Amino acid sequence: MAASGRYHFVIYNAKAGRLRDGAFARLRTFFQERNLPASFSTIDDCDWSDVRAKLNGGGDVRFVVAAGDGTLRLTLERLWEQKLLDDVSVAFVPLGSANVAAISLGLPRALPKALELAVSGTPKPVDLGLIDNRHVFFIAAIFGAVSDVTVNAKRELKERFGGLAYLFCLNRLLRNDYSGSAFHVSFDEGGKRQELDSHSLIVCNQLNLGSLKPARRITADDKRLDLITLHNTRFWGLFTAAWEFFRGRHDSRVLRHRPIEKTICKLTGFKGHVHLDGDECFDVGDTIDFQVMPHAARFVS
Numbered sequence: 001m002a003a004s005g006r007y008h009f010v011i012y013n014a015k016a017g018r019l020r021d022g023a024f025a026r027l028r029t030f031f032q033e034r035n036l037p038a039s040f041s042t043i044d045d046c047d048w049s050d051v052r053a054k055l056n057g058g059g060d061v062r063f064v065v066a067a068g069d070g071t072l073r074l075t076l077e078r079l080w081e082q083k084l085l086d087d088v089s090v091a092f093v094p095l096g097s098a099n100v101a102a103i104s105l106g107l108p109r110a111l112p113k114a115l116e117l118a119v120s121g122t123p124k125p126v127d128l129g130l131i132d133n134r135h136v137f138f139i140a141a142i143f144g145a146v147s148d149v150t151v152n153a154k155r156e157l158k159e160r161f162g163g164l165a166y167l168f169c170l171n172r173l174l175r176n177d178y179s180g181s182a183f184h185v186s187f188d189e190g191g192k193r194q195e196l197d198s199h200s201l202i203v204c205n206q207l208n209l210g211s212l213k214p215a216r217r218i219t220a221d222d223k224r225l226d227l228i229t230l231h232n233t234r235f236w237g238l239f240t241a242a243w244e245f246f247r248g249r250h251d252s253r254v255l256r257h258r259p260i261e262k263t264i265c266k267l268t269g270f271k272g273h274v275h276l277d278g279d280e281c282f283d284v285g286d287t288i289d290f291q292v293m294p295h296a297a298r299f300v301s
Contacts (some may be wrong), residue, residue: 006060008038008119009051009088011075013067013095023095023111027066030115038064043075048082061088062300064118068096069139069278076128076297077136085128091118091300096278100139104206105220105301118300125295126220129205131276132289137205138220139277141290143267144200145181146230147275184268185229189258196256198229201267203260203290223294227263229256262291 008031012024024040031038039050054061063079065072072092079085093114094102101107108114129137182197206220218226230241232254241254250257267286274281 006037006062006119007054008036008062008064009046010038010040010064010066011043011046011071012040013042013071023066026111027093027115030112034119036119043071043078046078048084051082051084051088055084055087062091062119063088064091064093064115066093066095068094069099069101070096072101073136073138073277073279076138080128080136080293080296085297089123089298089300091121093118098278100278101206104139105299107301121300123298123300124221126297126299127205127223127225128293128296129203129225130291130293131284133291135276135281135284136293137277139206140202140204140275141281142200142202142275143270144183144198144230144272146200146202147273181272183270185265186268187227187263187265189263196229196231198231198256200230201265202228202230204228205292220299221295223292224259224261225290225292227258227260227265227290230254231256260290260292262289264289 010027010031012027014024028040030036039047041047051061063075065075072090076085076090079088079090092101092105092107093111094107094109095111099109102109102114108117126138129141131137131141182199184195185198185201186193186195188194204218204226207218207226228245230238232238232241237254240252244252244255245257265288267288270286274284
């Protein structure tokens with residue numbers, strides 16, 4: 001049962017990938033039948049003065065994000081901008097196409113079970129990633145060839161097949177010119193400047209896909225980010241990189257992995273997409289400040 005005295009701000013995205021027909025009515029019915037105080041809005045229409053009024057009145061405030069990974073990221077970012085992350089808890093009801101956050105954290109995907117957990121679960125501290133002191137991410141920021149796959153997965157395929165839709169875009173990696181698409185990455189590590197070329201840069205906050213948990217344990221509460229670069233020159237090198245990644249190897253000809261707390265990366269010659277928690281991203285420029293915000297949010301699981 002949900003705690004008495006708690007108020008729920010339900011953030012809903014009508015364009016979320018699955019269960020769109022009737023989902024909003026089911027959300028309302030769930031809260032009404034249980035007499036749970038709640039308001040319903042998009043994140044853009046959220047009444048922040050009302051949120052503060054509830055908090056100032058001594059209330060327990062919980063945001064329930066019924067949407068996809070992109071809306072979850074945006075909600076966390078807006079809470080950070082409003083300086084409210086310390087004051088509210090956040091629950092996730094996955095209605096998106098791939099729902100990587102839910103899979104990674106082991107959250108239920110069935111709507112009734114997800115809602116029950118959202119109102120009765122216990123908040124736990126989780127980290128957030130921060131880019132250029134402007135943009136928050138919860139899962140990962142992905143640059144380069146791998147991002148090209150995630151960005152170009154068609155919505156209709158993701159709605160039908162979920163995360164498997166990304167497999168339909170692997171032909172982009174098969175055709176990719178890895179040498180020609182490489183960009184230069186430089187950053188400081190242990191007081192030394194590191195220089196390398198990579199076709200894909202991934203900065204993770206969490207990455208545990210179902211039962212496929214990397215030996216390196218990239219988790220959302222370890223107070224760090226993980227910087228990963230790929231260096232294969234042929235398509236089949238990706239399979240080697242995946243094998244080495246999941247068995248915990250940090251450096252090889254095709255993979256480089258470093259835990260970070262804060263680093264400024266300089267990307268030279270980078271062109272293409274940036275994928276940020278389910279969405280194609282803005283232009284972040286060629287000098288990018290990555291840092292972790294340890295235990296910045298309270299996430300219900």
